[in-house]
Amino acid sequence: MNDIERAIEALNKKGFKAVYAKDASEAVTYVLSQIGREQTVGFGGSQTLFETGIADALLSRGNTIYSSELAARAGADTAEPKRLGMTADVYLTSTNALTLEGDLINIDGVGNRVAAMFYGPQKVIFVAGKNKLTANPHTAIARIKKIACPMNARRLNLSTPCALEGKCADCDSDQRMCRVTVRLQYPTRGKEMHVVIIDDDFGY
Numbered sequence: 001m002n003d004i005e006r007a008i009e010a011l012n013k014k015g016f017k018a019v020y021a022k023d024a025s026e027a028v029t030y031v032l033s034q035i036g037r038e039q040t041v042g043f044g045g046s047q048t049l050f051e052t053g054i055a056d057a058l059l060s061r062g063n064t065i066y067s068s069e070l071a072a073r074a075g076a077d078t079a080e081p082k083r084l085g086m087t088a089d090v091y092l093t094s095t096n097a098l099t100l101e102g103d104l105i106n107i108d109g110v111g112n113r114v115a116a117m118f119y120g121p122q123k124v125i126f127v128a129g130k131n132k133l134t135a136n137p138h139t140a141i142a143r144i145k146k147i148a149c150p151m152n153a154r155r156l157n158l159s160t161p162c163a164l165e166g167k168c169a170d171c172d173s174d175q176r177m178c179r180v181t182v183r184l185q186y187p188t189r190g191k192e193m194h195v196v197i198i199d200d201d202f203g204y
């Protein structure tokens with residue numbers, strides 16, 4: 001059994017609906033099949049949703065998307081889509097890391113993304129490339145600090161140690177991104193949670 005199969009088995013045992021996608025196209029097809037044309041969709045900050053073409057596919061189909069990234073690109077207020085995303089019909093996001101034990105590990109700065117994962121829309125769909133797979137919560141945090149944080153900090157033009165020097169210094173910066181860490185072990189009660197694992201690398 002390979003790592004993707006192990007993670008899918010662990011997630012499904014815990015009550016997630018975990019599926020394999022061989023490429024971005026299969027992931028797009030699956031996500032579209034899970035979201036009605038009239039449904040609103042909240043986006044967690046995620047490069048994966050753009051790199052895979054999922055964002056474009058939803059926009060082309062006419063779904064209303066609440067995304068702070070799209071708002072920022074348009075020069076609009078980014079707080080409003082964060083707030084509206086919490087009450088959308090579906091929440092769509094990636095995950096900073098996904099363990100072979102079936103845990104989803106995320107570190108957030110504002111907190112809306114992680115809050116929406118466990119206490120937002122009734123239906124949540126996670127989309128993750130196989131590069132997000134890691135052995136356990138300990139290695140997940142290490143992966144996030146080593147890979148995701150420096151790349152995110154640079155993308156956001158921050159001046160944190162991870163952006164400037166490429167490694168975490170557990171900073172006290174006003175710009176610190178790492179303010180809340182969530183280990184989602186099981187779908188929270190009453191929620192329908194899907195996890196699509198793509199057999200390719202997306203996001204960071």
Ligand code: SF4
Nearest residue numbers: 149162168171177178
């Ligand atoms: S604690 Fe600071 S330096 Fe470390 S990853 Fe987070 S923002 Fe970067």
